[in-house]
Amino acid sequence: ERIESNERRVMIDIELKKTDIGKFFLEDIKIQNGDLVIVSPIVRLKHDFVSIIGNVERPGDYGLTKNMKVTDLIARAKGFMPATYISRLEIARVTNDRARQIIPVNLQDIKLGEKGEDIALEEWDIILIYSASEVTPPSFVDIDGAVNRPGKYELTPQMKISDLIFRAGSVKSGEVIRGAELFHIIPGEQPVVRDIGIKQVSDTNIFVDKDIILRSGDAIFVKSEPKLTERRIISLKGEVKYPGTYSIRKGERLSSLVERAGDFTDEAFLDGAMFNRESIKEAQEKIRQQFLAREQRAILEEQQAILLRTSSSGIVTATSDPLKMRQEMIEIIASAEIEGRMVIVLKPLSQLKGTKDDILLEDGDVLKVPQMPSGVAVIGSVNNPTTIPFESGRGIEYYMRKTGGLTKHADKQGIYVIKANGEAVSKFMMSKSVERGATIVVPQEFKYWTPPGQLLKDTVEILSRIAMGVGIIAALQ
Secondary structure (H helix, E strand, O other): OEEEOOOEEEOOOOOEEEOOOOOEEEOOOOOOOOOOOOOOOOOOOOOOEEEEEEOEOOOEEEEOOOOOEHHHHHHHOOOEOOOEOOOOEEEEEEOOOOOEEEEEEOHHHHHOOOHHHOOEOOOOOEEEEOEHHHHOOOOEEEEEEOEOOOEEEEOOOOOEHHHHHHHOOOEOOOOOEEEEEEEEOOOOOOOEEEEEOEEEOOOOOEEEOOOOEOOOOOEEEEEEOHHHOOOEEEEEEEOEOOOEEEEEOOOOEHHHHHHHOOOEOOOEOHHHOEEEOHHHHHHHHHHHHHHHHHHHHHHHHHHHHHHHOOOOHHHHHHHHHHHHHHHHHHHHHHHOOOOOEEOOOOOOHHHHOOOOOOOEOOOOOEEEEOEOOOEEEEEEOEOOOEEEEOOOOOOHHHHHHHOOOEOOOEOHHHOEEEOOOOOEEEOOOOOOOOOOOOEEEEOEEEEEEOOOOOEEEEEOOHHHHOOOOHHHHHHHO
């Protein structure tokens, strides 16, 4: 690089020559003040080599020899890896215009003696070897039902139904297997569904009738009857000789379970037994939610009506107080625990067997047998809600007198009795005898006049409308 005539920069190519003794010199040029001599490095571009990449043992660059062909380079790379796609490999070649040309080669034709396919390699050729999975996406089959690992599995050559079940962890232990269904793909035809016989020989071994080879897209569903083997748990609490958690058989009845638990104790109060069932609990919860939604809508409508009225503030206050009480009662109902109590008639074991009261048991049932109670509870609008010692033959009036009598807001017509077994009896005759362990409920009566002159009445009887049982009564206490 030289400054010429103090005006411009010019580039001058010169040849660097080497003497016999290994020294370099510049020929036919004289270096001037201000010249910049640039000695370029050796070009990094490699020559006389070819490359092989992909599914071979030793991919990489190899020296190009005279008359080197495709098979020669594959041999230098120590051959193919397993699962190589040999129907097509490709040669990426640099053309004269420095573009890349792809030349397909069928290795199978080379093996069959087609010499034209074994192409001679040129400088910078790259051979690309593909695996079968790169060219052909893997096929899958599905399995579901009574197996340990249901799901999608890759289809392997000659894979049978038994192979797929084995890969899915075999059938579930303890299941009663009832065969299988195979959704089978037939090329060129509609898929078919076939029944397949399956027999479990051991925990890991099975026998498959019609153990056919699977195709891509096939699906197997292994059938079972889990209800025949699933464990059903029942809890016995209280006054039985051996309380605890018991496993029951399908179709087992209450008397059978009590007998297994050693029968009732001498202190058992059978009339007060509480029997809870999960299915009833779910049904009661559904009813409660429907009731609460309906009551909330009614309260909202009444509040809107009050706001639209043009009556005096005193009347508005009077009409809003019952709404407040109603809202509080709804909150009590919403927070009360639902146990799913089912009213049963529990008798001594000898009298229970074979009767309509000897009910079938379900998973999750709970039976609580209390000790003999000593009193009768009186709750609600009485002067002193409490529990009164039980006296045989006494009626409601006797127990209400013991609590100091009714309050002035008591709803005398709405009094009802909840028996010890959970059964609610309305319009209970005042003189009729109250049983041991019963609860006497005295609702409160609310009366007020709305501006249109309509008498509204709202009492604690809304509790009985949703059949909550003593769970909510206890909350009210």
